[in-house]
Amino acid sequence: MPRFFVSPENINGNTVTIKGEDVIHIKRVLRLSIDDRITVCDGNEQDYFVSITGIENDAVTGKILDISKNSNEPPVKITLYQGLPKADKFEYIVQKCIELGVDEVVPTITERTVVRLDSNKDIEKKLTRWRKIALEAAKQCNRGKIPNISEPVYLNDAIIESVKRNSGVIAYENAENRPQSVENISNAVSVFIGPEGGFTPEEVSLAQSSGIKPVSLGPRILRTETAGVVLVTIIMNKFGDIRPFG
Structure with a gap:
């Protein structure tokens, strides 16, 4: 069933109003008609079964x-600081x-980050694109909220921000801890993944001094676009959100 997100203020009594690009999608792409059924989410983990x-x-x-409570949000809140x-x-x-x-x-901007966002216009353009991808991904997998894509930050500021959370891990190929060490993390965790080339030893030391645990993801060096997916999956498995076969 087609799924859409709306702001809570667009839900009044037993009526839902959808605006913006989704209107074009409903009319021209899906070609929905009066009395067709859709699912609408208010972004606060509440789903509405709706007749147009x-x-x-x-x-x-x-x-x-x-109306039903969305049950697809995981029991752990992961903030991904991605180089x-x-x-x-x-x-x-x-x-x-x-x-x-x-x-x-x-x-996250690190010492080995090659990408440069030279102006506020560049940043806004990137954020608009990333947030649209986040919205479409949330629709596709029936999330109960639209995860936030924050403005870029420098690693030092990211580490300070992460201290507000209960635990944190940083992927580092030279770490002694294996992925199973995430057994001790809390249900609100910061995950740090480096860009191409990874983190410098100094950056890892800085993170570690703030209580963030370095972890290795195994004997093979993973690409940056693989590492985050792997570590997030391991954490989700730890909290029972993703179960292995058998």
Whole structure:
């Protein structure tokens, strides 16, 4: 069933109003009609089963038939501090990690970051693109919220911010701890992934001095777009959100 997100203020009584690009998608792509059924989420983990009652040029309205709590949000809140990679790799990371259940993705500038965002215009353009990918990923996998894509931060500031959370891990190929060491993390965790080339030893030491645990992801060196997906999956498995076969 088609799924859409709306702001809570667009839900009044038993009526839902959809605006923006989704109106065009409903009319021209899905070609939905009056009485067709859709699912609408308010972004606060509440799903509404809706029957379309009106289709206008700038809005689609619907009648709420049923309401249910969205059960697809994981029991752990992961904030992914992802070192900015080259090309369009960050888009892939956003899409896949949101499918896996990440709560927030923070583009992070590190010592080995090659990508440069030279102006506010560059940043806004990137954020618009990344947030659209986040929205579509959240729709596709039936999330109960749209995970936030934050503005880029420098690693030092990211480490300070992460201290507000209960635990943190940083992927580092020379770490002695194996992935199973995530057994001791809390249900609100910061995950740090470096860009191409990884983190410098000094950056890892800085993170470690703030209580962030370095972890190795195994004997093979993973690409930056692979490392985050792997570590998020390991953490989700630890909390029972993703179960192994058998």
